[in-house]
Amino acid sequence: MKKQTCDFEVVYNISLSDDYFLLKLLAEDELPNISPAQFVEVRIDGAPNTFLRRPISVHDVNYEKNTISLLVRIAGEGTAKLSQINKGDLLNLVFPLGNSFSMPDNDNILLVGGGCGVAPMLYTAKYFMNFGFSPTFLLGYKDKESILRSDKFAKYGNVFYTTEDGSFGETGNVLDHSLLNSDKIHFDKIYACGPQPMLKALGNLAIEKNITCEVSLENLMACGIGACLCCVQDTIDGHKCVCTDGPVFNVKKLVW
């Protein structure tokens, strides 16, 4: 897929909590096909200490309305500045970047998101659903108040939750959920995004249970197009760029 630089118009910017906001962006030209787990590099203007673009995964795409949605966590000065963008403002993106989750073989698929890692899972589910697959979600949050867009996720599959304080769903992190600790429930493929310790533990569990597991990584990056070689991940084939060889890796390939 040809990569491009494009100005998008902000359709809305909704604050979802103290830490998260949702942007809907209208493309000038017809959107190219975007695959699940692909990301965009957002240029953030007017933040003096934000020199580089910010890589952000695609949360949703509406091809009829020509819009992309980004679910963004305020992680530092750059994303804090981005959270202040207004309807009608222009936002410059380089996109679509990265590889994607592979297609499922059947409905026995589990989409796991931890915190900000839930963001790419909505579009992933929507994309898979267009091919006739019905996913199950397992989403992990700090507490009930942190849960993001529960109605939206529920449209695309059964949703199971964990919260660290037990205020909603099962208590603990996603690894503690009964879905992953029961002998009866079986998944053929797990797709995951979230903090690296979570992904690593999930990957180890998947390998142990002989389940295919693909994870989307979030290494720090500069260019997003395979030129700077800053975002490398250790793999059994040596250093690989998360931006072009990833962000999706089969956990069996990772050295972590």
Add this chain to the structure above:
Amino acid sequence: MVNLNIDFNGLKLKNPVLTASGTFGYGLEFEDFVDLSRLGGFIVKGTTLLHREGNPYPRMAETAAGMLNAVGLQNKGVKVFCDDIYPKIEHLNTNIFVNVSGSTVDDYVATAEMINELTNIPAIELNISCPNVKEGGMAFGTSCASAEEVVKAVRQVYKKHLMVKLSPNVTDIVSIAQAVENQGADSVSLVNTFLGMAIDAKTRKPKLSTITGGLSGSAIKPIALRMVWQVAKAVKIPVCGLGGIMTAEDAIEFFLAGASCIQVGTANFIEPDATIKILEGIEYYCKKYGVKDINELIGSLRS
């Protein structure tokens, strides 16, 4: 029409816009954004005799108006370049420079010899200034004696345009430039990155796996510009200027300071088509200020 052609000590450049090694891959990474044949040239990623995995992650830290990197010359080695990469880029209608680095003088010589055989590579950029490798790299570029030694040895085997990339991490960059000129360099490029460091105050840990790394981006432009100005006055060979060039106006400043051509580096990470915007901006500047030939600008700083 503005003439943008540059005679870079015998090497014909269709315009003065090149790209900095390590920021433009092998050119192919940018084909979706840039018609590579529009560039005066591009300088491929630092190439060493043998495969290098580079430094461990994390290799990058954003800083005020810039970034630190500690990639450490990750590349597949000169043989893979010659066999696999060169055939994919040799047809491009632009000047391709191979950036050559090494840990020993023999490494540099062996690599340069192999590049010399490639018909459509008219030049190398000898990297004696990489701050991110334990052995060699910058060590060659920080004393006149070692800079002379490596340039002299490479000059004996490399018959085409030999550009030497200088380190700014020295007390007197002019003396290094003169030393490499005396050993037969055809041109110099400056500056490579500045050795820097970033610390995460929360964790009390360095932000880079190697603790220190090379600073690039807008933050270094005034220092790079000063060094280009000093060197351009002191050597007869032409100077290729780089260091924090983000806009056409930045590029013009380097020409005024004495650079015959420039390299766009870190800007490529933020705007993948930065080179083309800068090229068009240079042409616009020339038209606006009645400059008929880009060569009129070079070293024309008014005092």
